[in-house]
Amino acid sequence: xxxxxxxxxxxxxxxxxxxxxxxxxxxxxxxxxxxxxxxxxxxxxxxxxxxxxxxxxxxxxxxxxxxxxxxxxxxxxxxxxxxxxxxxxxxxxxxxxxxxxxxxxxxxxxxxxxxxxxxxxxxxxxxxxxxxxxxxxxxxxxxxxxxxxxxxxxxxxxxxxxxxxxxxxxxxxxxxxxxxxxxxxxxxxxxxxxxxxxxxxxxxxxxxxxxxxxxxxxxxxxxxxxxxxxxxxxxxxxxxxxxxxxxxxxxxxxxxxxxxxxxxxxxxxxxxxxxxxxxxxxxxxxxxxxxxxxxxxxxxxxxxxxxxxxxxxxxxxxxxxxxxxxxxxxxxxxxxxxxxxxxxxxxxxxxxxxx
Numbered sequence: 001x002x003x004x005x006x007x008x009x010x011x012x013x014x015x016x017x018x019x020x021x022x023x024x025x026x027x028x029x030x031x032x033x034x035x036x037x038x039x040x041x042x043x044x045x046x047x048x049x050x051x052x053x054x055x056x057x058x059x060x061x062x063x064x065x066x067x068x069x070x071x072x073x074x075x076x077x078x079x080x081x082x083x084x085x086x087x088x089x090x091x092x093x094x095x096x097x098x099x100x101x102x103x104x105x106x107x108x109x110x111x112x113x114x115x116x117x118x119x120x121x122x123x124x125x126x127x128x129x130x131x132x133x134x135x136x137x138x139x140x141x142x143x144x145x146x147x148x149x150x151x152x153x154x155x156x157x158x159x160x161x162x163x164x165x166x167x168x169x170x171x172x173x174x175x176x177x178x179x180x181x182x183x184x185x186x187x188x189x190x191x192x193x194x195x196x197x198x199x200x201x202x203x204x205x206x207x208x209x210x211x212x213x214x215x216x217x218x219x220x221x222x223x224x225x226x227x228x229x230x231x232x233x234x235x236x237x238x239x240x241x242x243x244x245x246x247x248x249x250x251x252x253x254x255x256x257x258x259x260x261x262x263x264x265x266x267x268x269x270x271x272x273x274x275x276x277x278x279x280x281x282x283x284x285x286x287x288x289x290x291x292x293x294x295x296x297x298x299x300x301x302x303x304x305x306x307x308x309x310x311x312x313x314x315x316x317x318x319x320x321x322x323x324x325x326x327x328x329x330x331x332x333x334x335x336x337x338x339x340x341x342x343x344x345x346x347x348x349x350x351x352x353x354x355x
Contacts, residue, residue: 024305031306036150038306038313040157043072044165045197051162065162069155076151079228086225087141094138100254136308137229137247143308192323197316199283204234207275211244214267218260220252230268232312237295240315241272290319294338 027034047068054064212227220226226248233240245268253261290298295315302314318338326335 028305031310035306035309035313036154037157038317039309040154040161042197042313042316043154044158044161045194046201047072047158047162048165048194049198065159068162069159072155072158082224083141083228086222087138090222090225091138091142094135097251097254098135101250104254136243137225140232140308140311141225141229189324192326193320196319196323199280200235200316203275203280203283204231206279207231207234207271210271210275211248211268214271215248215264218252218263218267219256220248220260220264221255222251230271235312236299236315237276237290238292239295239299241268241276244268290315290322290338294318 051064051068054067055061059067208227208231211230212223215223215226226244229247230241230244233244236243245265248268249261249264252264295318298314298318299311302310302317304310306313322335322338325331325338
């Protein structure tokens with residue numbers, strides 16, 4: 001009897017794990033559909049505040065939606081026009097850059113051996129071959145360019161999301177058993193999610209512009225490309241800034257020398273320290289930051305499921321999951337487990353929600 005009870009107690013856990021594995025496998029198989037869908041949700045959430053603002057000012061809903069779509073189209077066209085030529089040129093010259101990087105590495109190892117440093121002949125060059133960083137940057141930007149081929153599908157999904165968002169509270173009020181509580185929870189979640197995504201996007205734009213300007217001053221090749229990469233990977237805290245900096249630093253090292261490479265490192269360091277550690281916490285608040293372990297695991301998980309674009313969307317998706325968990329009292333503990341910060345901040349946050 002006790003054995004049966006134990007098996008019955010364990011069954012739901014096994015079923016939950018089996019269900020999770022099936023869902024993840026299905027998401028990976030349908031990644032070509034899910035990536036445009038997630039991007040459409042991402043864009044729709046960012047566009048919701050200006051849509052509501054225009055409606056509040058008396059602009060008809062259809063006209064406000066037309067303005068939003070025009071802004072999306074212009075932004076996408078400008079992004080593609082700026083990135084496309086540089087990306088194609090970079091991908092064509094990528095083998096040459098990798099070969100020059102290997103040659104510089106071999107020369108550096110030879111110099112170290114002349115100075116008496118014992119460098120293994122076979123093991124060290126592959127271990128320090130950073131050509132993968134340039135290739136990965138090209139893969140991420142190429143994946144984004146590939147996604148833009150589904151621009152019509154993404155725009156169509158954005159239109160339907162924006163049309164639905166105004167009527168969703170009314171539908172929820174009709175179908176919910178406790179409409180006031182349900183609406184309050186949805187409102188807390190939607191406001192937190194919108195605030196996070198809008199502020200994070202504006203901060204990422206500022207990061208990309210500053211990196212582009214600094215690399216343009218230094219004379220590093222393809223500054224627009226590395227500014228765009230810095231913008232995209234700024235959604236991934238800590239790890240993203242390192243991945244974004246590597247190809248630009250290596251390119252500066254190969255083409256301009258050690259001095260320019262060090263100045264490139266300095267530029268990335270200053271921009272990310274100032275924006276990531278000073279500006280962003282003031283605007284967004286420390287309570288919305290994920291722990292470093294959660295960031296890394298989300299990067300690996302979503303990157304594996306959705307590909308290179310999943311790496312960019314990993315932290316926004318995980319942050320929205322944490323915000324959703326934080327919106328319900330039953331799951332608030334899980335949200336706190338995903339956050340970074342101090343014990344006092346966690347206690348304060350938990351106590352504030354319980355009031």
